[in-house]
Amino acid sequence: MLEVQGVTKIYNDVPVVNDISFRIKRGVIYGILGPNGAGKTTLLSMITGLLNPDKGKVLLEGLESYLPEYKRKIGFVSDVINLYDYLTGREYIHFVASLRDVPRKEQELEIERLSKIFQLEHQLDKFIKTYSKGMRQKTAIISALVHQPELLVLDEPFSGLDPIGLKEMKDYLIEYAKRGNSIVFSTHILEIVEKMCEHLMIIHSGRKIVEGNVNQLKSDLKLGDSTDLEHIFYKMISS
Numbered sequence: 001m002l003e004v005q006g007v008t009k010i011y012n013d014v015p016v017v018n019d020i021s022f023r024i025k026r027g028v029i030y031g032i033l034g035p036n037g038a039g040k041t042t043l044l045s046m047i048t049g050l051l052n053p054d055k056g057k058v059l060l061e062g063l064e065s066y067l068p069e070y071k072r073k074i075g076f077v078s079d080v081i082n083l084y085d086y087l088t089g090r091e092y093i094h095f096v097a098s099l100r101d102v103p104r105k106e107q108e109l110e111i112e113r114l115s116k117i118f119q120l121e122h123q124l125d126k127f128i129k130t131y132s133k134g135m136r137q138k139t140a141i142i143s144a145l146v147h148q149p150e151l152l153v154l155d156e157p158f159s160g161l162d163p164i165g166l167k168e169m170k171d172y173l174i175e176y177a178k179r180g181n182s183i184v185f186s187t188h189i190l191e192i193v194e195k196m197c198e199h200l201m202i203i204h205s206g207r208k209i210v211e212g213n214v215n216q217l218k219s220d221l222k223l224g225d226s227t228d229l230e231h232i233f234y235k236m237i238s239s
């Protein structure tokens, strides 16, 4: 279980993430929504352990986020994808997998399996320099998955994908969570949260506005005839 306990991050005396708490059980896909500048990337960076909270803490199975053992349990894809242009996709994924101590044979099997799922297998031996945005996105996601982390943290993971890539990714992530892993991601695509996530949180100006089970929220927050998430979202951030 991931436990985020009252995390706060302050920049220039302003709390850009302000006392946010929530839990993610194993097997759950959790979506974080919020307008530009709401604090989503800052919150996810604290969950990955790349950024230390100024207050509060983040625990995965009781381990605190600054510990190397914690970092071994997670996979992360940033909203800004930085890969090495003069490695091939295969070389890059092997490089990341080696940093994660995945045995070479397992690396090869996982790369073959994941690149087929994400239809990247025919591009794997080309330099990353020649990749499109979607191919880079898929390479980053395969690299984050290659050690099969307990918790996958994705910052706007769907932005560069075409409809087929998006469907492959959604189907794979749903199946990945069913195996007992947890996934937390931020997105601006409300429909994806509605279709994929069991739980969601909406944040605005660093604060948690609403959080809970998606179906429960939709029935609790009846807005006239409309119960779709998009209306809930805009009602929340405009009130």
Ligand SMILES: Nc1ncnc2c1ncn2[C@@H]1O[C@H](COP(=O)(O)OP(=O)(O)OP(=O)(O)O)[C@@H](O)[C@H]1O
Pocket: 011, 012, 016, 034, 035, 036, 037, 038, 039, 040, 041, 042, 043
């Ligand atoms: N290193 C930093 N120094 C100062 N301010 C920062 C820093 N990083 C983020 N901020 C500020 O924190 C706030 C939240 O930024 P963050 O990137 O977390 O938002 P976001 O919800 O991910 O936005 P977007 O949807 O546009 O990606 C913004 O006002 C941003 O300007």
